[in-house]
Amino acid sequence: MKHLVLSAFAAIGFAVAAGAAEQTAKIAVGELSCPSCAYIASAAMREIPSVEVVSFQEGEKWWEGTFVVTYDDAAATPEEIADAVMGYGYPASVVTESGS
DSSP, rough: HHHHHHHHHHHHHHHHHHHHHHEEEEEEEEOOOOOHHHHHHHHHHHHHHTTEEEEEEOOSSSTTTEEEEEEEETTHHHHHHHHHHHTOOOOOOEOOTTTO
């Protein structure tokens, strides 16, 4: 019976893990007026479980930029990542496929 229970838990764990996938998102952030601002925004994103900051590209205006992040879609959403940045006082939004 113990083996049956352990097998059931293993199967459930595999099914949950199989449903999760690494995704990539772009997060636009504003009011990055100094190097510390970009660091703080990046740190805010990394506070979300599974989020890794892949790169940063400066925007057309000197205080704007776009972060490329990866995340596990079972643990986070792009909106949660942007919300984490906004929690530190920086305007942030998810960049959609159309670029807006």
